[in-house]
Amino acid sequence: MGDKSLRKKNQILEAAREVFFKRGYRAVTMKDIVEACGISRGGLYLYFANTKELFEEVLDREYRTLQSVLDAPASKNANPGEILLMYLDEQKKEILRKDTLAAARYEYMFENRFSEDGMSAKNHFVKTVKALEQLIADGVAQEWMVCESPKEAAKNIAYTLEGMKAAAQTIGISAKTVDSQIAYIMGTLGMVIK
Amino acid sequence: MGDKSLRKKNQILEAAREVFFKRGYRAVTMKDIVEACGISRGGLYLYFANTKELFEEVLDREYRTLQSVLDAPASKNANPGEILLMYLDEQKKEILRKDTLAAARYEYMFENRFSEDGMSAKNHFVKTVKALEQLIADGVAQEWMVCESPKEAAKNIAYTLEGMKAAAQTIGISAKTVDSQIAYIMGTLGMVIK
Amino acid sequence: MGDKSLRKKNQILEAAREVFFKRGYRAVTMKDIVEACGISRGGLYLYFANTKELFEEVLDREYRTLQSVLDAPASKNANPGEILLMYLDEQKKEILRKDTLAAARYEYMFENRFSEDGMSAKNHFVKTVKALEQLIADGVAQEWMVCESPKEAAKNIAYTLEGMKAAAQTIGISAKTVDSQIAYIMGTLGMVIK
Amino acid sequence: MGDKSLRKKNQILEAAREVFFKRGYRAVTMKDIVEACGISRGGLYLYFANTKELFEEVLDREYRTLQSVLDAPASKNANPGEILLMYLDEQKKEILRKDTLAAARYEYMFENRFSEDGMSAKNHFVKTVKALEQLIADGVAQEWMVCESPKEAAKNIAYTLEGMKAAAQTIGISAKTVDSQIAYIMGTLGMVIK
DNA sequence: CATGAATGAGAGTTCATTCAT
DNA sequence: GATGAATGAACTCTCATTCAT
Numbered sequence: 001m002g003d004k005s006l007r008k009k010n011q012i013l014e015a016a017r018e019v020f021f022k023r024g025y026r027a028v029t030m031k032d033i034v035e036a037c038g039i040s041r042g043g044l045y046l047y048f049a050n051t052k053e054l055f056e057e058v059l060d061r062e063y064r065t066l067q068s069v070l071d072a073p074a075s076k077n078a079n080p081g082e083i084l085l086m087y088l089d090e091q092k093k094e095i096l097r098k099d100t101l102a103a104a105r106y107e108y109m110f111e112n113r114f115s116e117d118g119m120s121a122k123n124h125f126v127k128t129v130k131a132l133e134q135l136i137a138d139g140v141a142q143e144w145m146v147c148e149s150p151k152e153a154a155k156n157i158a159y160t161l162e163g164m165k166a167a168a169q170t171i172g173i174s175a176k177t178v179d180s181q182i183a184y185i186m187g188t189l190g191m192v193i194k
Numbered sequence: 195m196g197d198k199s200l201r202k203k204n205q206i207l208e209a210a211r212e213v214f215f216k217r218g219y220r221a222v223t224m225k226d227i228v229e230a231c232g233i234s235r236g237g238l239y240l241y242f243a244n245t246k247e248l249f250e251e252v253l254d255r256e257y258r259t260l261q262s263v264l265d266a267p268a269s270k271n272a273n274p275g276e277i278l279l280m281y282l283d284e285q286k287k288e289i290l291r292k293d294t295l296a297a298a299r300y301e302y303m304f305e306n307r308f309s310e311d312g313m314s315a316k317n318h319f320v321k322t323v324k325a326l327e328q329l330i331a332d333g334v335a336q337e338w339m340v341c342e343s344p345k346e347a348a349k350n351i352a353y354t355l356e357g358m359k360a361a362a363q364t365i366g367i368s369a370k371t372v373d374s375q376i377a378y379i380m381g382t383l384g385m386v387i388k
Numbered sequence: 389m390g391d392k393s394l395r396k397k398n399q400i401l402e403a404a405r406e407v408f409f410k411r412g413y414r415a416v417t418m419k420d421i422v423e424a425c426g427i428s429r430g431g432l433y434l435y436f437a438n439t440k441e442l443f444e445e446v447l448d449r450e451y452r453t454l455q456s457v458l459d460a461p462a463s464k465n466a467n468p469g470e471i472l473l474m475y476l477d478e479q480k481k482e483i484l485r486k487d488t489l490a491a492a493r494y495e496y497m498f499e500n501r502f503s504e505d506g507m508s509a510k511n512h513f514v515k516t517v518k519a520l521e522q523l524i525a526d527g528v529a530q531e532w533m534v535c536e537s538p539k540e541a542a543k544n545i546a547y548t549l550e551g552m553k554a555a556a557q558t559i560g561i562s563a564k565t566v567d568s569q570i571a572y573i574m575g576t577l578g579m580v581i582k
Numbered sequence: 583m584g585d586k587s588l589r590k591k592n593q594i595l596e597a598a599r600e601v602f603f604k605r606g607y608r609a610v611t612m613k614d615i616v617e618a619c620g621i622s623r624g625g626l627y628l629y630f631a632n633t634k635e636l637f638e639e640v641l642d643r644e645y646r647t648l649q650s651v652l653d654a655p656a657s658k659n660a661n662p663g664e665i666l667l668m669y670l671d672e673q674k675k676e677i678l679r680k681d682t683l684a685a686a687r688y689e690y691m692f693e694n695r696f697s698e699d700g701m702s703a704k705n706h707f708v709k710t711v712k713a714l715e716q717l718i719a720d721g722v723a724q725e726w727m728v729c730e731s732p733k734e735a736a737k738n739i740a741y742t743l744e745g746m747k748a749a750a751q752t753i754g755i756s757a758k759t760v761d762s763q764i765a766y767i768m769g770t771l772g773m774v775i776k
Numbered sequence: 777c778a779t780g781a782a783t784g785a786g787a788g789t790t791c792a793t794t795c796a797t
Numbered sequence: 798g799a800t801g802a803a804t805g806a807a808c809t810c811t812c813a814t815t816c817a818t
Contacts, residue, residue, distance in 0.1 A: 004777095026301075027803085029812060030813060031812065039778090039779095040779045040780060041780055042779055042814090042815080042816080043777085043779065043780090045814075049814095050813080051813095066791085088807095103304045103307065106360070107304055109236075110364065111221075111310065113363055113364055121365050122365035122366070149378065152375065152378040155371065155374075155375060155378075158352050159354045160353045162356075162358075163353030163356030163359075164353050164357075165360075166357065166360045168308060170304065170307055170315060171316035171319055177349065181349060184343065184347065184349075185350070199802080211808095223788085224789090233804095234803060234804045234805065235789090236789085236790075236804060236805070237802075237805095239790080240801095240802070240803075412692060412693065414608045414689075415693075418791075418792060418793085426704045428800045428801060429801055430793090430795080430799070430801065431799055431800065434798070434799075437793095439792095454596060491695065493690045497752035497753075498685040498688055498689055499753055500615075500753055500767075501685060510753035513749070513753050537762075537766065537769075540765070540766040543759065544631055544767070546743055547741075547745030548738060548741045548742050549745065550745030550746075550749060551740070551741030551744030551746075551748065554688070558688070558691035558692065558693075558695055558696060558703060559703050560704070565737065568734050569738060569741065571734070572734040572735065573738070575734075576770045585783080586781085592782090611808060612808080612809065613807085613808070621783095622783070622784065623785090624783060625782065625783065625784095627809095628780095631810090648787075779816105781813085781816095782814105782815085783812105783813105783815075784812100784813105784814100785812095786810105786812095787809105787811080788809085788810090789805095789808085789809085790807090790809105791807090792806095793803105793804085793805100794803085795801105796800100
């Protein structure tokens with residue numbers, strides 16, 4: 001695939017992200033995409049066979065962008081508690097951001113829940129839990145935190161965040177609620193937000 | 195609407211539940227329902243105008259069934275901690291049950307997240323949180339539990355459960371994980387499962 | 389058909405007239421009629437097999453009502469010119485009346501233009517032309533009017549009225565226009581409206 | 583829209599005209615058109631959204647064709663009386679032609695009598711009346727005709743023609759009758775057909 | 777590579793008509 | 798006679814997908 005093709009593909013993905021954000025996953029038709037990115041009907045099929053394939057690439061790009069933020073070694077001189085707080089603040093932004101693909105992602109995952117396609121989401125989850133567990137274990141070792149089962153605590157944080165994300169897309173959630181949940185989580189680990 | 199009509203309506207709702215469970219919300223067409231309950235194309239329209247209306251009634255029935263379990267005064271001689279545990283066990287069943295409408299429910303909620311139709315879900319959530327808060331407050335007052343902010347703890351439980359429900363429908367969750375999360379929750383409230 | 393049946397039939401016809409007036413001929417469904425007269429779906433079929441049959445009876449009733457007005461010997465002491473004017477005034481009312489079945493009648497006639505069903509309309513037209521011709525011939529004989537070919541004059545009046553009726557149902561017509569056309573017609577017969 | 587598209591559109595319009603002529607306006611379905619012009623179901627929708635849109639374009643074409651005949655400067659060396667006669671002869675052909683859209687046009691107009699869509703018909707009528715009025719005024723000025731109110735005479739001609747057109751589609755009309763009506767009209771203007 | 781007209785399957789919906797009660 | 802639930806054919810319209818240019 002040439003350079004020109006790659007640029008075109010990126011154009012499509014950007015326009016598609018907008019469409020998926022606005023209309024979710026299932027409601028989106030190839031026609032919608034075609035209209036949104038001003039490409040020809042047949043032309044789109046040269047790059048993507050269907051909306052599923054398209055969405056998967058959109059999601060991939062999204063994950064990569066998010067991951068790069070999270071993996072950044074911004075934690076040089078920070079203690080585990082500070083790092084955890086930074087992570088939770090990042091998640092807060094994600095929960096509350098307006099132009100999220102979260103709803104579309106859920107739709108996609110529900111649709112493909114019996115197939116293998118949800119694996120990348122699962123891997124992402126497992127990875128996150130492990131990182132959190134390590135963080136908490138470190139926090140306990142360095143006596144910043146109090147926790148008997150870092151593994152369960154990590155999972156609990158992950159599920160709580162997942163629950164807030166789902167709620168944000170369905171029944172709604174306020175910034176204040178997210179804040180107080182963050183404070184509560186920190187509290188269960190024996191830390192207090194200054 | 196006569197007695198016979200009501201019976202028919204119930205038949206349709208039962209068949210429809212099966213279809214929604216199998217295929218989610220959006221993928222379901224009136225034709226699917228028609229074929230599932232051996233009624234004529236036009237006949238179905240005598241009872242329901244579209245899949246949305248149908249699904250809302252299916253969901254209503256579902257809520258009523260669940261609610262009746264929760265509202266049951268099974269708590270006569272139980273202390274707050276025992277009641278909470280019973281509630282969490284009930285939720286565990288719901289999280290793990292195979293024939294759940296959860297995925298379809300999420301699809302429905304995402305689809306209608308900007309309209310008023312999601313309100314019943316929100317009310318259900320708020321109600322649950324209030325009940326949990328009361329339970330924890332009682333538990334603290336009777337010195338069964340330790341908790342500085344019952345309100346946040348209640349919300350935390352609700353979001354954790356929501357996160358596990360969402361996870362169950364997407365990346366999957368094991369009974370063991372649910373059990374250990376229940377234990378962890380009880381632990382944060384200063385209780386230990388025997 | 390018993391007395392009760394006849395009453396029921398009349399009820400249906402009255403409700404049906406309203407429906408045909410409001411929605412024209414073709415747009416009307418048996419369902420519309422059923423809903424308008426509060427009879428059962430199957431019940432309606434005991435009296436009328438379809439909307440065509442129904443409309444024909446509604447039209448028949450209408451003709452009979454109109455005819456009775458026109459045939460009335462209101463012309464005792466009137467001269468032919470006065471009678472003609474009276475007739476034209478009657479037609480003016482018909483042209484301008486709001487609750488006319490004219491549009492539905494046209495629809496019906498166009499629909500059935502190749503069948504025998506339009507004959508009653510044709511008979512009605514021929515009868516009217518003959519009466520007008522006689523009137524004009526009398527007027528000429530008694531030297532109230534001037535006309536070389538009463539037959540053509542009569543037809544001309546009939547077609548002009550028909551044209552105004554059609555116009556009233558499509559592009560609209562004002563009372564003033566009808567008035568001036570009546571005056572013009574009288575003028576062509578050498579008469580002047582005082 | 584390319585050249586090929588335009589040709590296709592014209593093909594559709596021609597096939598559609600045939601269908602509308604045969605079956606009127608309301609009875610025509612998109613399926614009828616599809617079958618008549620050997621196009622695919624979806625293909626037709628690329629050009630026309632519904633039968634109304636289609637019929638309006640068919641009618642437009644028709645009007646344009648008719649108009650071009652009337653606007654032709656065939657009147658170089660003709661006096662007003664001769665022009666009027668030519669016009670009436672043209673109308674005679676229209677009244678009597680077998681493959682006319684008149685019936686469908688009436689159906690369409692009745693159907694849309696309360697909307698703005700009937701306006702083009704009204705404009706057409708008004709335009710015709712004005713042209714006739716001018717013709718008669720000229721005829722009177724040049725002493726070919728005798729008429730006290732050219733405006734009313736013009737309207738009378740228009741309504742008479744309209745009446746004959748309607749009659750042709752419903753109760754029928756013979757060539758002889760149209761001829762004698764033309765003669766009568768000329769007579770009322772003080773002219774005699776040689 | 778790129779285009780966009782064309783296809784046809786299939787969804788939603790309505791209605792005349794029937795028939796067991 | 799009277800009811801109204803049930804039927805199934807038919808209609809409108811949309812969309813993923815193909816294919817000649």
